[in-house]
Amino acid sequence: MKIPLGILIPENQTSKNEIQKYLSENSYIITVGDRTTEKMIDFDLIPSLQIIDGQEKREKRIPPKLKNAIELTVDNPPAEITSQSISVIKKAFTMKSPVRIFVNGEEDLLVLPVCVHAPENAVVLYGQPHEGLVIVKITPEIRNKVQTLLDLME
Template structure:
């Protein structure tokens, strides 16, 4: 598994605050509102089963989708699970436990950004934190979409200031006791594109 970043419990409330614009609601109507504001992103990344399902159901194939067959920590419906399996994707699987960002997850996301294929990353464990490395690793002018449970879809337009904001958040997580004595040099090198 290599290096990993553990999310301390006191940081969970910070992750409930949207990192971008929140579009309330669910289903196609919400996706349509997102699409009207999204423009033509360099890359489109979708994190979460329900968000990915509604994108695909609306005829939009993201460059990268990250799913775990779960929603709100419960198994996703068969309709959603089968709806995220699109023939246009090359599938890659990775293990990433809940509340952790593993080096393996970062490696797979990096591979997906370098690929010229549409990639479906299936996570054994939990993909909830995958939005953070996706935001850091995405090219400028890309868009990351992720679900905000019970509220809607968050659209993050990737800008240099947004990357700095997320980098500071991850720095502060790494400085916590759960992570303080662990190596993170490989993770930082990969997150920063070196």
């Protein structure tokens, strides 16, 4: 995931106003990563789906606080995308938001199945280490590009 799937907002320009430029009124906001999720909650832009693993740059951390989220848990080893993870992501999209998926293992690559299975009005946000925040508007083009990446990984 060295190449961002969407628009990269540099770390020093990541603000609520900057992020809102890429959101519509009914955007289904999805965050992947503890720091990204925490940042969005702090901006009062509550993600409909949050995928976290209780770590940041491989260091344990306290998960972002959020009341009233439905919590799901899944095992997903580093550098993998398990079929269980894909099933839980699909299930999360059918539930009343906010939904939080806590990953035992690593959540980084789960950006890919999220982009394939997300609803039409979805915007996915994830961190690009040492660079900033990536914002991906889900379009048919993004779905096809990501599906091709997933097919190459099998």
